[in-house]
Every structure is written in C-alpha cells, then in structure tokens.
Amino acid sequence: MPGGSVISFSCVDSSLSSLKNCQSYINTGMDIATNVALDLVESCNDEEEVNSMERVMLEYAAMDRELKHYMQAVQDTVHQIKRDKPEDIPDLKDVVKQKFTALESKNKDSDLQKNEKYMHFMEQLKRMRKQFGLQSDADANEAIEQIDEDIAVTQSQMNFICPITQMEMENPVRNKVCGHTYEKAAILKIIQHREHQKKKASCPKIGCTNLDVKKTDLVQDEVLKRAIDSQNKQSRTML
Numbered sequence: 001m002p003g004g005s006v007i008s009f010s011c012v013d014s015s016l017s018s019l020k021n022c023q024s025y026i027n028t029g030m031d032i033a034t035n036v037a038l039d040l041v042e043s044c045n046d047e048e049e050v051n052s053m054e055r056v057m058l059e060y061a062a063m064d065r066e067l068k069h070y071m072q073a074v075q076d077t078v079h080q081i082k083r084d085k086p087e088d089i090p091d092l093k094d095v096v097k098q099k100f101t102a103l104e105s106k107n108k109d110s111d112l113q114k115n116e117k118y119m120h121f122m123e124q125l126k127r128m129r130k131q132f133g134l135q136s137d138a139d140a141n142e143a144i145e146q147i148d149e150d151i152a153v154t155q156s157q158m159n160f161i162c163p164i165t166q167m168e169m170e171n172p173v174r175n176k177v178c179g180h181t182y183e184k185a186a187i188l189k190i191i192q193h194r195e196h197q198k199k200k201a202s203c204p205k206i207g208c209t210n211l212d213v214k215k216t217d218l219v220q221d222e223v224l225k226r227a228i229d230s231q232n233k234q235s236r237t238m239l
C-alpha cells in the first residue's frame with residue numbers, strides 16, 4: 001500500500017476501554033474491602049479479620065499495578081507503531097509483552113504500600129481505631145510523638161457540623177492538607193465557583209491558613225460519617 005500500511009487500532013482502543021472497566025471493578029472492590037474492615041472494627045475489632053482485609057487490599061493494589069502496566073505497555077506500543085510507521089508490522093503481542101515485562105521487572109513491594117486506596121484504607125482504619133479507643137501499640141507510640149496533631153484530629157472528628165452549611169454533615173469529606181472536614185457538595189460548589197473566577201478557594205474553617213483547597217485534596221471521611229450515623233441512630237432510639 002503506498003504511503004505505508006494503515007493499521008486499525010480500533011480493536012486496541014476497545015480492549016483498552018474494557019481494561020479501564022476492570023480498573024473500576026478493582027476500585028469498587030477496594031472501597032468495599034475498606035468498608036468491611038471499618039465494619040469489623042466497629043462491631044468486633046477482630047484483629048485477624050481486619051488483617052485479612054489488609055491483605056485483600058494489597059492483592060487489589062497488586063492487580064491495579066499489573067493492569068496499569070499492561071495498559072501502559074499497550075499504549076506505548078501503539079505510539080511506537082504510529083511514530084515509526086514500520087514497513088513490516090511486528091508481532092504486536094510480542095512488543096506489548098516485552099514492554100510489559102520491562103515495567104513489571106521494576107516492581108517493588110513499596111509500590112503497593114503507596115497505592116492511594118491502600119493508604120486511604122490504612123488511614124481510615126487508624127482513625128476508626130482511635131475513635132473506639134482501640135489503638136495498636138505502633139499507633140499509640142506514634143500518637144505520643146504527634147500529640148498536637150492528634151488533638152486536632154480528635155477535635156475535628158468530634159465536630160459534625162460543616163463550617164460551610166452550619167448543618168450536620170451527611171457526606172463528609174476531609175481535606176488531606178489541613179485536616180478540616182466539610183459537606184462534600186458544599187465545598188465542591190465553593191471550589192467550582194472560585195475556579196470560575198479563576199481564583200483559589202481558601203479553607204472555609206475559621207482560622208485555617210490553607211488558602212488553596214483543591215478537589216484532589218479531598219477524601220471521603222468514612223469514619224466521621226459512621227460516627228455521625230451512629231449518633232443519629234442512638235438519638236432516634238432514645239426518643
């Protein structure tokens with residue numbers, strides 16, 4: 001064919017999108033495992049069961065890494081073919097496999113520990129245990145070192161009122177940077193509004209010096225949500 005052969009990448013694109021689906025299943029699985037672990041702490045604090053959830057999380061993190069490497073290998077291969085336009089199309093499967101193996105050869109255990117969802121899992125678990133007064137020795141030692149931070153965390157944990165809406169939060173998110181919590185919809189609205197004005201959103205908590213609240217700084221605060229829900233449940237049963 002003149003001007004080099006034309007390759008259709010549509011089958012690659014469709015397989016990439018089904019891989020992305022797999023990734024969303026992994027994410028959902030990790031969210032479920034996190035909730036199960038928090039349930040376990042709340043109901044019986046069976047250390048062994050909670051640890052098994054941590055292992056599940058690490059397995060998910062490993063799957064996530066493998067999938068990401070595979071998708072990257074496929075994308076790199078496509079880019080390479082598009083760029084080099086080789087006369088003879090190499091066996092794409094082989095090229096992908098080589099690239100994938102190269103990426104996997106750099107795997108480290110610490111990669112898994114740095115997985116964002118795994119980190120979130122560990123952090124929520126720690127806060128949940130703290131709330132129930134169930135600190136492990138390691139957490140307790142760390143707590144002594146960071147006593148100021150702990151007081152701040154405990155105080156914000158006890159505060160169920162959103163600094164924006166002045167109402168009890170239903171879907172609290174916590175700012176990873178300054179530790180303050182807000183109602184999700186309310187803070188997102190502020191960020192969006194400020195973005196529109198091409199300005200940064202500052203933390204609405206009075207006295208906070210964080211002048212740049214980003215969407216990516218916000219994490220779901222499952223522990224606080226549970227505390228609010230259980231308080232509401234209690235006050236309902238008392239009526």
Ligand SMILES: [Zn+2]
Pocket residue numbers: 175178179180203204205208209210
């Ligand atoms: Zn703040």
